[in-house]
Amino acid sequence: MNIYFDNNATTKVDSEVLEEMLPYYSKFYGNPSSVHDFGRKARFAVNKARSQVAKLLGIQPEELIFTSGGTESNNLAIKGYLFANPKAGRHIITSEIEHHAVLNPCKELKKQGYDLTVVSINKEGVVNPEEIRKAIRGDTALISIMYANNEVGSIQPISEIGNIAKEHNICFHVDAVQAVGKISFKTKEIKADLLSLSGHKINGPKGTGVLYIRKGIKVKSLQQGGHHERNIRPGTENVPGIVGLGKACEIAKKTLNEEVIYVSNLRNKLYLGIRERISDIKLNGCLEGILPNTLNISFAYIEGESLLLKLNKKGINCSTGSACTSGSLKASHVLRAMKVPSHMIQGSIRFSLGKYNKEEEIEYTLKILPGIVQQLREMSPLYEGIKEDGI
Amino acid sequence: MNIYFDNNATTKVDSEVLEEMLPYYSKFYGNPSSVHDFGRKARFAVNKARSQVAKLLGIQPEELIFTSGGTESNNLAIKGYLFANPKAGRHIITSEIEHHAVLNPCKELKKQGYDLTVVSINKEGVVNPEEIRKAIRGDTALISIMYANNEVGSIQPISEIGNIAKEHNICFHVDAVQAVGKISFKTKEIKADLLSLSGHKINGPKGTGVLYIRKGIKVKSLQQGGHHERNIRPGTENVPGIVGLGKACEIAKKTLNEEVIYVSNLRNKLYLGIRERISDIKLNGCLEGILPNTLNISFAYIEGESLLLKLNKKGINCSTGSACTSGSLKASHVLRAMKVPSHMIQGSIRFSLGKYNKEEEIEYTLKILPGIVQQLREMSPLYEGIKEDGI
Amino acid sequence: MEYSKKVMEHFENPRNVGEIKNPDGVGRVGNPACGDVMKLYIRVKDDRIIEAKFKTFGCGAAIATSSIITEMVKGKTLEDALKITKKTVVEALDGLPPIKMHCSVLAEDALKSAIEDYYKKNSQ
Amino acid sequence: MEYSKKVMEHFENPRNVGEIKNPDGVGRVGNPACGDVMKLYIRVKDDRIIEAKFKTFGCGAAIATSSIITEMVKGKTLEDALKITKKTVVEALDGLPPIKMHCSVLAEDALKSAIEDYYKKNSQ
Ligand SMILES: Cc1ncc(COP(=O)(O)O)c(C=O)c1O
Numbered sequence A, B: 001m002n003i004y005f006d007n008n009a010t011t012k013v014d015s016e017v018l019e020e021m022l023p024y025y026s027k028f029y030g031n032p033s034s035v036h037d038f039g040r041k042a043r044f045a046v047n048k049a050r051s052q053v054a055k056l057l058g059i060q061p062e063e064l065i066f067t068s069g070g071t072e073s074n075n076l077a078i079k080g081y082l083f084a085n086p087k088a089g090r091h092i093i094t095s096e097i098e099h100h101a102v103l104n105p106c107k108e109l110k111k112q113g114y115d116l117t118v119v120s121i122n123k124e125g126v127v128n129p130e131e132i133r134k135a136i137r138g139d140t141a142l143i144s145i146m147y148a149n150n151e152v153g154s155i156q157p158i159s160e161i162g163n164i165a166k167e168h169n170i171c172f173h174v175d176a177v178q179a180v181g182k183i184s185f186k187t188k189e190i191k192a193d194l195l196s197l198s199g200h201k202i203n204g205p206k207g208t209g210v211l212y213i214r215k216g217i218k219v220k221s222l223q224q225g226g227h228h229e230r231n232i233r234p235g236t237e238n239v240p241g242i243v244g245l246g247k248a249c250e251i252a253k254k255t256l257n258e259e260v261i262y263v264s265n266l267r268n269k270l271y272l273g274i275r276e277r278i279s280d281i282k283l284n285g286c287l288e289g290i291l292p293n294t295l296n297i298s299f300a301y302i303e304g305e306s307l308l309l310k311l312n313k314k315g316i317n318c319s320t321g322s323a324c325t326s327g328s329l330k331a332s333h334v335l336r337a338m339k340v341p342s343h344m345i346q347g348s349i350r351f352s353l354g355k356y357n358k359e360e361e362i363e364y365t366l367k368i369l370p371g372i373v374q375q376l377r378e379m380s381p382l383y384e385g386i387k388e389d390g391i
Numbered sequence C, D: 001m002e003y004s005k006k007v008m009e010h011f012e013n014p015r016n017v018g019e020i021k022n023p024d025g026v027g028r029v030g031n032p033a034c035g036d037v038m039k040l041y042i043r044v045k046d047d048r049i050i051e052a053k054f055k056t057f058g059c060g061a062a063i064a065t066s067s068i069i070t071e072m073v074k075g076k077t078l079e080d081a082l083k084i085t086k087k088t089v090v091e092a093l094d095g096l097p098p099i100k101m102h103c104s105v106l107a108e109d110a111l112k113s114a115i116e117d118y119y120k121k122n123s124q
């Protein structure tokens, strides 16, 4: 068994996606800027992909820019909007549980003299729209809130926040990297002015992303060069990548509904199975308010990395919010913001499922996991203490 | 016949490169940041590619950052260096014939208050190192000169410029996008502190690039996010792309010498053949000082785009320096800088060859081209004028 | 940038290429530095254009607009020919890419200039 | 971040896991908030450590360092045991990834603290 439960980190490229990409490596390999046949084929392919993405997001094809990924899209959205609209104000509102690709550009802007309000979230990892409303000032230029969180899967009240932004005529950026392909939405309905998407999270290729820019919204390019992507994102287009991203969006649109049902069934089975078999666990987030594929669980008394390594040895691949797996030595900022007790943060594991997971994989995991948890607990001085204290 | 003579615009991905990439889409698709097996395989692959690139460039693997392409590498080099080293000065030196991915970041910096000197070039498209020396001021922070020009192929006296930069202790950035894989060099020998490379110009995948950053040189990231690429270039790594880029570098190192001979033979045959068959042409650049694969020729009395379209109809794909093919309506800034007369700029065509071109393709082109040129000349009021005036 | 089928058809098989010996009117517009020069010759009989020919240095759009305008004017009275605008030329070609629109001006200007030349010669 | 084979081997088959009933010395260091807690038990006879056991809450490196230090001390005099440093622990494991170096401090500290505990008890 080699089970992949880390689909929020990245996904397998769909075989249909890869098939669509292949000719653009070795046959239609032209530069879309070239006038000749090779160029024309590449140009057509990019335009087709543009419509495929637009259809999934419910936007016009002219309203999107291809980028190299979610991080670039977020940077371009936040900094590009503020730099293009200096009169809009110098205050930014975001939340504690954003991805670093939103938090860190915001912090960088703060160093450059912008003001930043980072609203807190509740124990379920959800922003309260009223907190956003309260944070709004006369000089608020931008609100940036993620659609769904990558670590715990908590879905944010994006439409409500969009309405508040609209009421106050403030630009609204949505990091939808984890939402696209997992929940169905229309960009126009949630009132997003800017929205980020990353190809590799939706069974598309790595190194591809999209920034939706609503008609009328101005964004300044962060890099300069040729005339690509309406001068907003210069650089020779990654044609095979873009083609793959387009196809991934087409597939996502077609299969979203059935996949949600399929994946959430597996996820629920995994959760209920764990709850039945293992004591002293905690679901981070609330089952009704998280992405259908995500399950972030804290196992008391043990540390996430060792659990992860033992699971990995048995062919189960997932990730953790533990400090010990990240380069930063700081435990998950998301779980901390949710006020999960520190030792429970250390013992957290994220299972993020995908369309390629199978029922057997859930069953196998439910067979393996309790023994490993028990083994680590037996080794843990915290567990012993608990047992001795009779808690 | 479908002949691709536009290898300076982009290249076909080598089949060995593609083969190497494929498993990383659908088998080893993990995120290099993940602790588990899928992550480890991806991490190993990225590290392997790092060594492959390092070997080609003659640098240490820790001295390079993967980017999304040449444009990003150039932006990161120029702006990243200046922003990280505010005390180094506020004056930049570059040349007239740089790619827009260098010129436009420099112009953007000028708007932000930096000083910019754009040195002129000679009629053969070559920078005079003494011009650089003369342009140096007490506050010169950066010299950015391309290794070889994309339009005419002119090779710059990079080592000499590198020595001058070194003498004055000024950071030296080399846009080597067109040189890598076409001429053999060692990054350390040319004294580059920063050097840009683009994957799709060397039979690697689009959407991949490298910035060499000499040990000791500081560069500030232009986008913020996770801890990837030593915090200089955050965003989930484009693993298949990076793997392909690494392989392309390995192949380039192995086959560079024989390819140079092969390609320059074809190129020379094409040039001599055109010169024999068609009057009133001009080679832009000097045959001894240009890339072995490049041939930029002006055909008097006719306009490049029509020539290009007619060639394309016959299956010959090349590009032009004519205003009429670009989005900008301005004719090639390179040919203007070389003081090519404007009507000759309008009639310029670039043939850029690659390792997949065949002798028959040259022969076919030499058979087709004279007739097309004659046909367009017959239609041209300029040609008629010339004939009438007996010039 | 994509040319319509009609543009490509005229570009590949341009009508009325050449010159008219002793024409009744000639117009020459454009500038090689800008990439377009068009020369339009007309023969006029009873205030009607009975023949038009052109020579053009220029891009695909320039050649196609030259070609189609020589077809459009043939048989028209001078008065009607003067009603041809860049808009009608572009429409006749099923459109031009935005960055090529200026080429249609050239054709209109060349025609006007040829008719002007005719009037000038005939008013002497 | 990659663990050496030796680290993984100790992580997967940790030696001397458990507790010693009525130990001669116990050290407890670390803090669950930081992700590592280690408890080290020793039994001492004639100033020599004749048995060592541990319980650890922590990452792979924490468990592996715990395991190897219990092997390293066994049979050593207290004086020699006190000469074991984080450096020797790391070397015995064929190295640790840079971000995991702090885990080796934990093992050293737990050992020192257990020996201290022994001295404290025996000086009473
Ligand atoms: C919510 C969220 N935003 C942004 C990103 C960054 O995307 P990428 O890795 O494609 O740059 C990620 C994933 O890494 C994410 O989960």
Ligand SMILES: Cc1ncc(COP(=O)(O)O)c(C=O)c1O
Pocket (backbone or CB within 6 Å): A234, A235, A236, B008, B068, B069, B070, B071, B072, B074, B099, B101, B146, B148, B149, B150, B175, B177, B178, B198, B199, B200, B209
């Ligand atoms: C000399 C030079 N520099 C930079 C670039 C930009 O590279 P990319 O298109 O990969 O962004 C190119 C090609 O487009 C180039 O020829």
